[in-house]
Amino acid sequence: MKTLDEWLAYCEQLHPATIELGLERVRAVASRMGLRFDCPVITVAGTNGKGSTCAMLEAILREAGWRTGLYNSPHIAHFEERCRIRGEMAEAADLVAAFERVEAARGDVPLTYFEFTTLGILDLLMRAELDVAILEVGLGGRLDAVNIIDADCAIITSIDIDHAELLGDTREQIGLEKAGIMRAGKPVVVSDPVPPQSVLDRAAELGCDLWLLGRDFNYQGDQLQWAWAGRGRRYAGLAYPTLRGANQLINAAGALAALDALRQRLPVTAQAVRIGFGLMDLPGRFQVAAGEPVLVFDVAHNPHAVAALAANLEAMGSFLMTHGIFGAMADKDLDAILARMDPLIDRWYFTDLPTPRAASGRELEARWRAVTQRKGAGAEVFTSPMAAFEAAAARVQPADRIVCFGSFYTVGGVLKDGVPDIYAGRHGNVGAHR
Structure with a gap:
């Protein structure tokens, strides 16, 4: 090697x-x-x-x-x-x-x-x-x-x-x-x-x-x-x-x-x-990218962390629509995570992850449909976090926000080259600005 x-x-x-x-x-x-x-x-x-x-x-x-x-x-x-x-x-x-x-x-x-x-x-x-x-x-x-x-x-x-x-x-x-x-x-x-x-x-x-x-x-x-x-x-x-x-x-x-x-x-x-306290740099911990639409990245992947994420999202104020990108390991308390976040997410983008420990996007969608209280809510399934992000980026409006959360694989799959350029994403070419 x-x-x-x-x-x-x-x-x-x-x-x-x-x-x-x-x-x-x-x-x-x-x-x-x-x-x-x-x-x-x-x-x-x-x-x-x-x-x-x-x-x-x-x-x-x-x-x-x-x-x-x-x-x-x-x-x-x-x-x-x-x-x-x-x-x-x-x-x-x-x-x-x-x-x-x-x-x-x-x-x-x-x-x-x-x-x-x-x-x-x-x-x-x-x-x-x-x-x-x-x-x-x-x-x-x-x-x-x-x-x-x-x-x-x-x-x-x-x-x-x-x-x-x-x-x-x-x-x-x-x-x-x-x-x-x-x-x-x-x-x-x-x-x-x-x-x-x-x-x-x-x-x-x-x-x-x-x-x-x-x-x-x-x-x-x-x-x-x-x-x-x-x-x-x-x-x-x-x-x-x-x-x-x-x-x-x-x-x-x-x-x-x-x-x-x-x-x-x-x-x-x-x-x-x-x-x-003003010099810390730790990606993926309620990381909010500057600009519009708002992008939020958080490696919350258990009920305790997701409760903190939800409280922080609620404190941000109102948005026209919130797009949620989510992928997680199969051994997590997925029902509790989905139930807590569902009232905050207007459209879900469930993703596969590159590890056998992960729940598939299809499995996540099925679990969500079993716990959601909303009729007719939208959800899609993708083969990778970046594919999910690109789909959200193609639909998002300036007054919306995108929340990418769950496993480190989920957040890292989007942040691997830096924070994506949301507007480049509209044209199928998600780049990275630094």
């Missing part, structure tokens, strides 16, 4: 399962590679809000002058998005070199795609002479490959039911899996407003320094600005984060709590906080 694409294709066929939770195999290979971090590590787990929280931490810490490394997943359009060093996406050649080191150490140990690529990115970050590493957990926490690295501060964002077949079908069970990233005596920030008791019990069992939203830190805001207060530290008159949506203040509050908990090792100034 010489190119990144060749390595990624190789990784996909190394293990018979797409997901196999457990740390023994990954730990064995990591030990052979000598994987360890000499800098503080912040690990972020949760059902929703992980990526946003990581982006906020990165932006503030970089503005404070620290050399940051970030691992997040999955990516929107290009694999290199998963690794950022000092704010820059990793180079494909550097990832190839890291994957070669993983392969040399692996021997006959079977690794999944996620495990193999996680080891490669951790190796790349370890060699980057960082001041701080920010690691987003892929799935769960306790048995996720990221958890081979000990967190100096753990953050647990919102907890809801997702991946029930792997993590459990109650918030208490899922919370215990997320709590697996905690380390004895270390700070743990919980930004879920109503955390499961299992999370609190595990923190107490380990003697963690537990930071709870509403007890150890809080926030409030008005239409113009917001404020945060923690254990003896306050920030007032903050501009809202560039990541849109009311739910982002909860993520921002958790990020500030983590920075407060680590202030002895990673001090940041109030100026860095103020500027950092």
Whole structure:
């Protein structure tokens, strides 16, 4: 394998399962590679809000002058998005070199795609002479490959039911899996407003320094600005984060709590906080493209995230018509997602996705017809997200909006070359303006 694409294709066929939770195999290979971090590590787990929280931490810490490394997943359009060093996406050649080191150490140990690529990115970050590493957990926490690295501060964002077949079908069970990233005596920030008791019990069992939203830190805001207060530290008159949506203040509050908990090792100034919140770039999180018609992109793919998306859409005001492009994995709570979004969508564009885990566009349409309360509502089915987008673009009027949401494959399938030019789309030639 010489190119990144060749390595990624190789990784996909190394293990018979797409997901196999457990740390023994990954730990064995990591030990052979000598994987360890000499800098503080912040690990972020949760059902929703992980990526946003990581982006906020990165932006503030970089503005404070620290050399940051970030691992997040999955990516929107290009694999290199998963690794950022000092704010820059990793180079494909550097990832190839890291994957070669993983392969040399692996021997006959079977690794999944996620495990193999996680080891490669951790190796790349370890060699980057960082001041701080920010690691987003892929799935769960306790048995996720990221958890081979000990967190100096753990953050647990919102907890809801997702991946029930792997993590459990109650918030208490899922919370215990997320709590697996905690380390004895270390700070743990919980930004879920109503955390499961299992999370609190595990923190107490380990003697963690537990930071709870509403007890150890809080926030409030008005239409113009917001404020945060923690254990003896306050920030007032903050501009809202560039990541849109009311739910982002909860993520921002958790990020500030983590920075407060680590202030002895990673001090940041109030100026860095103020500027950092204005410098974030995270595609696909209630991303609203400028201009008319309005384009909204959101990787909401479970009921909790979709509820936040719906609330944000409702707060945008009225539109002549809303076109909804949707594709998702078959194991999601599709009925709940469709029922919540259906009152907001005037015409649906259901799409196939390029993965066997996905529900087909036809399956999504059938599920929607079973839950919709509207007679005569329109829907079409497409073979790809871009085909669905082109169809919506051909029909949309300036006073309309297009909402593209669901799986990362759905949003990434449209954003792979940047935000599409809606007017070029009317002529069957969707380009990209930057």
